[in-house]
Amino acid sequence: MKRKLKAVCAGLLALAIGLTASGCGMRKSDGKKTVGIAMPAKFLERWNRDGEYLKRRFEDEGYNVELRFSDNNINQQVNDIQVLIADDVDLLIISAIDGGAMFRTLEDAAIKDIPVICYDRMIPNSEAVKCYVSFDNYTVGQLQAGFIIDSLGIDKEDNDDGVFNIELVMGDTADTNASVFYRGSIDTLQPYLDSGKIKIPSGKVTFEQTATPGWETDKALKNMQNILASHYSGGTTLDAVLCTSDCLSIGVIQAIQTDYNGHNDPVITGQDGDIAALRALVDNTLDMTVYKNVQHEADATVIVARTILEGRTPDDSITSEFPAKCVFDNETYNNGKEPIASFLLTPEVIEADGLEKLVGTGLYMWDDDHRYLRSTS
Numbered sequence: 001m002k003r004k005l006k007a008v009c010a011g012l013l014a015l016a017i018g019l020t021a022s023g024c025g026m027r028k029s030d031g032k033k034t035v036g037i038a039m040p041a042k043f044l045e046r047w048n049r050d051g052e053y054l055k056r057r058f059e060d061e062g063y064n065v066e067l068r069f070s071d072n073n074i075n076q077q078v079n080d081i082q083v084l085i086a087d088d089v090d091l092l093i094i095s096a097i098d099g100g101a102m103f104r105t106l107e108d109a110a111i112k113d114i115p116v117i118c119y120d121r122m123i124p125n126s127e128a129v130k131c132y133v134s135f136d137n138y139t140v141g142q143l144q145a146g147f148i149i150d151s152l153g154i155d156k157e158d159n160d161d162g163v164f165n166i167e168l169v170m171g172d173t174a175d176t177n178a179s180v181f182y183r184g185s186i187d188t189l190q191p192y193l194d195s196g197k198i199k200i201p202s203g204k205v206t207f208e209q210t211a212t213p214g215w216e217t218d219k220a221l222k223n224m225q226n227i228l229a230s231h232y233s234g235g236t237t238l239d240a241v242l243c244t245s246d247c248l249s250i251g252v253i254q255a256i257q258t259d260y261n262g263h264n265d266p267v268i269t270g271q272d273g274d275i276a277a278l279r280a281l282v283d284n285t286l287d288m289t290v291y292k293n294v295q296h297e298a299d300a301t302v303i304v305a306r307t308i309l310e311g312r313t314p315d316d317s318i319t320s321e322f323p324a325k326c327v328f329d330n331e332t333y334n335n336g337k338e339p340i341a342s343f344l345l346t347p348e349v350i351e352a353d354g355l356e357k358l359v360g361t362g363l364y365m366w367d368d369d370h371r372y373l374r375s376t377s
């Protein structure tokens with residue numbers, strides 16, 4: 001009886017080991033290193049593109065990849081990262097939904113000596129964070145505000161069109177990028193707000209007042225509808241809406257189409273090059289998007305990751321291997337203990353006549369009648 005029981009136990013143990021080794025919690029035994037990637041959500045288009053492209057690039061370089069999307073849900077992302085840590089990945093790449101909520105989870109990464117690269121969004125106060133790869137997010141905000149100023153001709157000396165009314169639609173306060181975009185925009189607009197050349201009729205001016213929880217299109221739509229009903233229904237002209245991201249612009253455009261009764265087409269900005277936004281550029285309902293080439297960001301991340309996994313410290317010298325211009329900054333961002341190496345790529349403005357350039361990235365292609373772009377993946 002005892003012998004039978006022993007045999008059953010041994011069998012169960014073998015089964016458990018087999019299951020674990022096949023991917024339920026143990027590093028694979030193929031000798032390859034494993035990179036864990038945590039992206040915010042599949043339904044926000046850019047993260048889908050980033051996640052899949054990063055996966056492909058790391059696999060091409062001979063790494064195993066565990067890729068997780070967390071449905072823009074903070075608890076789910078914490079949970080997803082805990083699973084990646086339990087799986088003993090060799091390195092983590094995280095684009096955090098809420099940078100402030102990562103602290104405890106990343107303590108486990110630090111204990112296990114799993115280095116973390118913050119991808120696009122910075123995570124503050126965690127010693128596990130070794131590097132940050134992103135774009136110059138302050139410049140994104142500057143580009144959007146500068147575009148509005150130029151398009152409306154606000155600072156032309158002979159412009160006596162009076163006061164220009166604009167509204168600001170910002171991102172999620174939990175995302176560390178969102179406040180940087182805001183600062184770039186508001187710093188650029190401030191002289192015109194001070195001189196009275198620009199007004200914000202809704203009175204929503206601060207980052208908190210203009211933020212959109214979860215970066216949700218629907219929330220941006222409803223918020224804009226409320227603003228239009230409360231401040232523009234009496235015939236006030238809306239000259240521009242500074243939307244910090246395409247996912248917000250799309251909601252704002254819908255609100256303007258249905259609820260704005262002015263006779264002008266307000267200037268609207270965006271960011272990312274989402275497919276819906278690129279269609280809106282062609283249709284003239286969106287005026288620009290700040291494009292951040294996902295391939296450049298992912299390729300830079302692969303080089304930074306490889307450097308770390310080979311036991312070297314990423315510094316300015318590796319930027320010569322990057323596919324695009326990049327500023328190396330080891331002063332601005334820190335992990336709570338020391339400054340961390342940050343690699344900041346350069347964003348660029350794309351308008352309707354610049355779509356061919358996006359085709360050149362290989363990520364987009366023209367549809368059959370050469371009118372709109374679609375994704376190649």
Ligand code: GAL
Nearest residue numbers: 044046121175177215245272
């Ligand atoms: C930001 C990111 C933007 C935009 C936004 C919404 O962190 O830098 O490119 O995608 O999130 O997802």
